[in-house]
Amino acid sequence: MKKKIFLFSLCVVLIATCILCGTTGIIRNDSQSQPKTQTADSAATENPASPSTGNSLTLKVGETEIVQLSAKKAKSVVKWTSSDSKIVTVDDGGRVDALKEGTALVSAISKDKSKSEFQITVTKSTAKKQNSYSTCITANLDKLENNKRNKAKNLYAIKVNRTANCVTVYTYDEKGKYTVPVRAMVCSTGLNNATITGNYTIGIKTEWLFLVGDVFGRYISGISGDYLFHSVPYYTLNEQDLEVEEFNKLGEQASQGCVRLAVSDAKWIYDNCPTGTAVNIYDDVETAGPLGKPDTIKITDFTNKWDPTDSNKKCPYAKATPIISGANDCTIKTGGNFYALAGVTAVDTCGNDISSEIKVVGNVVTTRKGKYKVTYSVTDVLKRTSSVTITVTVQ
Numbered sequence: 001m002k003k004k005i006f007l008f009s010l011c012v013v014l015i016a017t018c019i020l021c022g023t024t025g026i027i028r029n030d031s032q033s034q035p036k037t038q039t040a041d042s043a044a045t046e047n048p049a050s051p052s053t054g055n056s057l058t059l060k061v062g063e064t065e066i067v068q069l070s071a072k073k074a075k076s077v078v079k080w081t082s083s084d085s086k087i088v089t090v091d092d093g094g095r096v097d098a099l100k101e102g103t104a105l106v107s108a109i110s111k112d113k114s115k116s117e118f119q120i121t122v123t124k125s126t127a128k129k130q131n132s133y134s135t136c137i138t139a140n141l142d143k144l145e146n147n148k149r150n151k152a153k154n155l156y157a158i159k160v161n162r163t164a165n166c167v168t169v170y171t172y173d174e175k176g177k178y179t180v181p182v183r184a185m186v187c188s189t190g191l192n193n194a195t196i197t198g199n200y201t202i203g204i205k206t207e208w209l210f211l212v213g214d215v216f217g218r219y220i221s222g223i224s225g226d227y228l229f230h231s232v233p234y235y236t237l238n239e240q241d242l243e244v245e246e247f248n249k250l251g252e253q254a255s256q257g258c259v260r261l262a263v264s265d266a267k268w269i270y271d272n273c274p275t276g277t278a279v280n281i282y283d284d285v286e287t288a289g290p291l292g293k294p295d296t297i298k299i300t301d302f303t304n305k306w307d308p309t310d311s312n313k314k315c316p317y318a319k320a321t322p323i324i325s326g327a328n329d330c331t332i333k334t335g336g337n338f339y340a341l342a343g344v345t346a347v348d349t350c351g352n353d354i355s356s357e358i359k360v361v362g363n364v365v366t367t368r369k370g371k372y373k374v375t376y377s378v379t380d381v382l383k384r385t386s387s388v389t390i391t392v393t394v395q
Contacts, residue, residue: 055118059088059098061125064375066363067094067118069108076110077368083107088120092370092394093363098122133264133309133318135294135381137184140171144182147171156182157278158269160259161288162189162197165251167259168289169273178278184291185265188232188246188254195257195281200224202277205270208237212256215243218263219270223279228258231266232307239263239312242305251296264309295381300351308350309382320349322386324358327376331393338364338392340374348380364392 059065067090069077080090087102096106101122108116147155157170157178167185170178189195203222209230211217216237217230232247246254250262259281261269297308308317326343340362345355362374372394377387 058121063098065096077108079109081107091373093372133311137291137294140180140182144171156273160281161284163283163285164288166288166293181290186251186294188260190255190257191253197281200279219266221269229269231263242307244299244302248298262309263307297381321384322348322378322380324388327388329391346378
């Protein structure tokens, strides 16, 4: 993936950034190995659309924005102020952080003591907590909620793309047809196309079941005969005894015919798709499904035999988050260079390198003394986010 990076420059750029939900306006740098030098002369060339109008700006609690000034005005700024630092703070680079609901004035004070004022209105955050266990992709949740209130028929139908190893769950449309995709999950179907194809309905349900190969599956939902939805196998009837090697095969054919899922996804089908739910298993080599195929997460610690998607509080992964390393406060001399990503790395919940997913927001003016906030954030495929904010002091 391309590294996502902000350029830090004297030309202050208006960039809409929501640290909590991970959405940002970005400058892209195709080189992982060559850090971009941020100096007073390296101006940003790619700006997202700004939500501001004139000198007013609306942010949600938790969002960050860099206030836009002309290059000429930016060079003359000597100080930034906020009229109410409990509502918004502003650093020496014009980075505004929204802290709580309300309205405040942010001012850029120039050498001639003139001011450029910006009215910042902070509203309640509408960001919803993402599913923090499954790697699934979700969509059309408004339609799904409406159907849940209706309760006129089975809420879901399931389609399994055998060749793509992807499960897509649908809810029904206005005509009662199951055409609205709401959830996609990565799976493992049978080796050498051992999984059956055709139309079936979910039958038996059981939390644990002894399987072929002297192993055990969790959260069983029957498809037809010995063909089942279930978790990646466990060596014993113990949630701490997962076949780790088999978990790391999710996304490719691996089973003896059943449809294997991460335990969170197997449990979702077990909990939400009752007996009688329609199941269609088919082949499509071109398209995994309308929502695409989710990414997988790999276990790196083979001594830890928990499924990392298990929500059990005893699971060591249950409260784990990505880790960002190498982002530390630093001091540079006026006119020096600041390399935003030099030495900064990140790993996901299971310890896989996701440094290429790091997002950075801040505005370090290397030609002007001051303190500048820089935030590094990263989100892994379990939708768990970590962030680190440092202070860069220019003196």
